[in-house]
Amino acid sequence: MQVESDVVVIGGGMAGLVAAAVALDAGLSVTVVTRGHGATASSSGAIDILGYLPGAVLPVEIPADGVHTLAMFHPWHPYTLIGLGTTDAGRSADASVAQVSDAIDWFRDRISSAGLEISGSVSETQWPVSVLGTVKPTTLLQSSMVTGSMSTDADATVLFVGLRGLPDLNPRAASSAYSEWCQSTGEGPHRVVGTVVELRSLSQRQALSSIEIAHHLDTDAGRTELTDALVPIVNNTGATHVVLPPVMGVVDSHEARESLETALGCRVIETLGVPPSVPGSRLQAALERMVVSMGGRLLKGHTVQDHRVTDGRITEVTARSRRRSVTVSASAFVLATGKFVGGGIVGDETGLREFLFGLPVFDAQRYLVGDERPSHLTSVRSVTPTGHRVFACGVGTDTMLRPVGVDGDVVYENLFCAGAILAGYNYQTEKSGLGVALVTGHTAGTYAARETKEVM
Amino acid sequence: MNEYDVIVIGGGSTGTAVARDCALRGLKTLLLERDDIASGTVGTCAGMISSGLKYMREPHIVDMCSSEVVHLRHIARHIVMKNPILTPLIEMSDLSSGGNFAEEYSKRAAEREVPPVMFLTPEDALKIEPRLSPDIIASLYFEEYFIDPFRLCLLQALDARNHGADIRTYCEVTNIIVGQGEVTGVEFFDRLSGSIERASARIVVNATGPWATRIAEIAGVPLQLRLNKGAHVILDRRVVNVGVIAKAVDGRMIYLFPHENTVLLGTTALDTWEDPDNLTASHDEIEYLLTSMSWVVPSVREARIIRTMEGVRPLVAQWKVPEDDVTRGYEVIDHEKDGVVGLYSFVGGKLVMCRRMAQTVTDLICQRLGVDSECLTHERPLPGMEDDVDVLVLSRQYGVPAQTVQRMVARRGTLTVRVLELLSENPSWRSTICACEPVIEAELRYSLREEFPQTLNDLRRRTRLGTGPCQSTYCALRAAPILAEELDLSGREAQTELLRYLSERWKGKRPSFRGDQLSQEEIVQGTYSCVLNLDRMGPSLESQPWEEVE
Ligand SMILES: Cc1cc2nc3c(=O)[nH]c(=O)nc-3n(C[C@H](O)[C@H](O)[C@H](O)COP(=O)(O)OP(=O)(O)OC[C@H]3O[C@@H](n4cnc5c(N)ncnc54)[C@H](O)[C@@H]3O)c2cc1C
Ligand SMILES: Cc1cc2nc3c(=O)[nH]c(=O)nc-3n(C[C@H](O)[C@H](O)[C@H](O)COP(=O)(O)OP(=O)(O)OC[C@H]3O[C@@H](n4cnc5c(N)ncnc54)[C@H](O)[C@@H]3O)c2cc1C
Secondary structure (H helix, E strand, O other): OEEEOOEEEEOOOHHHHHHHHHHHHOOOOEEEEEOOOOHHHHOOOOEOOOOOOOOOOOOOOOHHHHHHHHHHHOOOOHHHHHHHOOOOHHHHHHHHHHHHHHHHHHHHHHHHHOOOOEEOOOOOOEOOEOOOOOEOOEOEEEHHHOOHHHHOOOOOEEEEEEEOOOOOOOHHHHHHHHHHHHHHHOOOOOEEEEEEEOOHHHOOOOOOOHHHHHHHHOOHHHHHHHHHHHHHHHHHHOOOEEEEOOOOOOOOHHHHHHHHHHHHOOEEEEOOOOOOOHHHHHHHHHHHHHHHHOOOEEEEOOEEEEEEEEOOEEEEEEEEOOOOEEEEEOOEEEEOOOOOOOOOEEEEOOEEEEOOOOOOEEOOOOOEOOOOOHHHHOOOOOOOOOOOHHHHOEEOEOOOOOEEOOOOOEOOOOEEEOHHHEOOOOHHHHOOHHHHHHHHHHHHHHHHHHHHHHHO | OEEEEEEEEOOOHHHHHHHHHHHHOOOOEEEEOOOOOOOOHHHHOOOEEOOOHHHOOOHHHHHHHHHHHHHHHHHHHHHEEEEEEEEEEOOHHHHHHHHHHHHHHHHOHHHHOOOOOEEEOHHHHHHHOOOOOOOOOEEEEEEEEEEOHHHHHHHHHHHHHHOOOEEEOOEEEEEEEEEOOEEEEEEEEEOOOOOEEEEEEEEEEEOOHHHHHHHHHHHOOOOOEEEEEEEEEEEOOOOOOOEEEEEOOOOOEEEEEEEOOEEEEEOOOEEOOOOOOOOOOOHHHHHHHHHHHHOOOHHHHHOOEEEEEEEEEEEEOOOOOOHHHOOOOEEEEEHHHHOOEOEEEEEEOOHHHHHHHHHHHHHHHHHHHOOOOOOOOOOOOOOOOOOOOOHHHHHHHHOOOHHHHHHHHHHHHHHHHHHHHHHHHOHHHHOEEEOOOOEEHHHHHHHHHHOOOOOHHHHHHHHOOOOOOOOOOOOHHHHHHHHHHHHOOOHHHHHHHHHHHHHHHHHHHOOOOOOOHHHHHHHHHHHHHHHOOOOOOOOOOOOOOOOOOO
16 A cells, blocks of 8 residues: 655654644644554653753752753753754753743643643642652643642641552552651641542452553443442541542543542542553543544554665655555654664664664763663663663754764654654653653654655 | 571571471471572572483482482472473484483383373474474473472471471571580571571581582581582563473583473573672573574574573582583581581582482481481471362352462462462452462462561562563562561562562563563563652662672
8 A cells, every 4th residue: 555645653652643743733744653552651641851850869840940951961862952953052951941841832732632631831840649659750740640739738638549459559558658758758748548449340350450440430330439439438537639549531531530529529639550551541542632633644553664765865664564564655754663662672682773774772872882782781770760771772863853873974864753762861760751752752743844844 | 595406507499308307307496598488599490300311320310309209299299290391303413312311211200100201203293392493303202390499498498387497587697606516506697687696406407509618618617519500591481382302502401491471491501600699691691592492492582581590509519520420419418527516518419309308417317316206208298288179169169260270279289278268358359469470469468477478579489479471560569568568568668678679580680681671671660760760769779788789
């Protein structure tokens, strides 16, 4: 099958779908070719812009300031590069902040049209709570995760709720971790309690998953069942905030939250998702809806395997699915195939490489690491504040996000990279994963649209 | 100070067998293990209780192993399984060695209830295992027994405890107290409480595997071992459904054994002077195994390597012969000859011989103590072996999937019922915590209450939690709160435990980190660092005094 499009986006995670939507916004025809779900669907569903500066101990309090500092001191970070792409070095940090901020404003609006309410801004770090009762600094939250006054109000009573048969959230462990954290900060609630409730109609199930419960809570019957079980406990404990596992509806957490809050008369908050993550899938689904509703063509289940190049420009890519082969030609391409989970970067005992175009792989300092054995790019301990070097490795680009070769020269004039495939940052320790994907996706989409228009 | 007849140092296969034998013979026994039961060499072994393909040159050892297999099946049938094995031959020269083996093997087949060795045509071999290389010219077929090494050690320890022994894990012996040429006791450091304690006994048994020379050193007696490192590679799927034994690039025999949802590829054998506490499989070892096995099973390289597992064999100190020629037998050293009466050390030996090794030393001990009592360890069943268990009946009765019950039975035999009984009061403990294996919450609770684990890693040894293809990615965060609840840990302590466990798992994943494992590890880091923020907000992991600082 042969298809034509103005822009082709390879990879349908946060980065690719945002790039596609931006190009659609510019009035172009867009085809997204994507194999399946990548990291976006496994994510917690909270969009981190920047939680910690590399090497810093304290969290970033104002994401905009954090991005500004980052852009001053970390030349190869994607946030820095995109700033440099629009202005000279002297003002590029401000440009980075402006681009981050613009991307967020644009996104909040578009994703809301697709039915997902996102709240937060670059001027304030938010602290959602996890299933273990730990907290993390992030920027944009699905409205169901906003903790509001919970972490600052000393008079609050927080009730962690476990659902019988779902081992993801253990209320006793979560409440003790959360209350220890509150004590250490000296702010926040003095009363943190936990309880387990049973959803009767699911009690006969062998192994309950968060997805099944989320489906149940999409129904009126499910919500009623949960509130009936919770009302007496909320009344007894005087809970002002109820914290639930990440199960507040598959499609729409907003509605579930409002109906639970009305019935219980207190705030209801869901925790960050852990894989397999309901809020992550919710985000993924909303992104797909966004692109489709804007007229984009989404080819799911298609793996791009080949491409054709003429005069330093990509002219078409060929993707295969179980049943067919599709060749799509376009004027501009976006490469948003993610990192290892997505499948954009692969590695064996001889080193790392970019899967599709064989682009060289760099680390966060722009050293070539393509020939390094992956284990050499890791540290001895599993989870540490410095993380593993290998997760900051990826494709290197110029300031317009076009991939560069070992010599630093742009390889393809009309290919723009976005998201986790990029080198230069470790989203795990920095807390910047979906943020970089969003912002670079936004930038890459803009460049791809411009490129197309120039050609036209 | 607590007084005992016998103090056993080391909670591996040998030490737990000794403690059990002593306890069954009525001796007041203390077992001290510096880490967990089966945390040393035995925890890294393949669990093959073999008929001796490897030591055909030593017929008396083949005999001994054969009869030990019979005993182990008698006392612990529930943790023993029989697996078919193919040994594909690819060259004519492979045939002759195969013939000798077939003869030796078949002599003892009847007593072990296995068929004699069969020679198969390539077509028949490929019918049994289609993933073999089509280039083979023939194949041997035979059957071998395997035992769960973790459960064996634990059951021996539990049985010893049931017969009055004290079992103390996380207690490291730091001194052997000797007065007038006689052992009077030991001094040990309790790693959990941080205190130093003493216990007295007239007999001390050094069953510390590759660490035995260190114990000898602190007792001031000479002891030599030929330490030999062995590494395994574990793959994420059942690349083969029957065991495969084949010749490696250097002519040694290596194997590929399916185990639960994974396969075990091993092993290397290298003389080593490395500290047995800080082993890692080298790139050369990993490639040696993969390359060698790919000659007969070409698809081994397609699977994801989930981790390596390496240990040190405490071989008898025979020098100037290849490792393969060193005896697989064992010796009990009576250090009376070195001027210390009452101290015994083991050198050599294997998992399959542990009961026999214990019998030898316990006979000597009884003689010395003037106790007249017979060895019972080959007659008395280990816990859980009392009866057969009907998986389907239990599955129906307790509403737990048959597969889950089946796995539990393979660990616990009749004691499975005690786990399932917990469900009557706590129906929600049916929930699956580790989906790879699978392990349900009730089993973790039961283990935490009855089998004295102190850490998630201990729980892994007792239940196989987190040992499957995902290597704890999804279950660690679900199991940690359960451990915390049962052991009454604070939130912070539970986080420390979780971090320690992840680091422990990572140690084995790191040497072979490549391919699809990169993606698996990104999920680990995404979950525990990015989402749970344990990298930043979690406690910082201090090295323990006994750990090597990186
Ligand atoms: C467990 C986990 C939790 C996380 N939690 C958070 C969080 O809480 N907050 C946060 O901000 N970030 C989080 N992250 C990070 C974040 O999810 C990623 O950084 C982000 O989703 C990357 O988006 P992406 O679009 O670049 O890649 P992906 O989402 O991985 O998308 C890549 C896409 O490309 C497709 N693809 C790959 N190769 C091909 C090909 N050849 N042909 C066609 N399609 C192809 C894949 O199928 C996939 O759909 C988490 C990550 C993980 C793993
Ligand atoms: C790769 C490999 C594969 C093998 N495969 C097989 C097989 O398939 N079949 C088979 O029969 N055999 C096999 N073996 C051999 C077998 O595993 C060992 O011979 C046997 O398990 C050794 O058990 P052990 O109890 O003597 O030693 P270990 O299991 O090492 O136990 C010694 C214990 O002593 C403890 N300790 C050390 N110092 C102190 C101290 N100061 N205080 C307190 N405690 C201390 C250690 O923590 C350790 O737990 C294999 C070995 C290796 C390395």
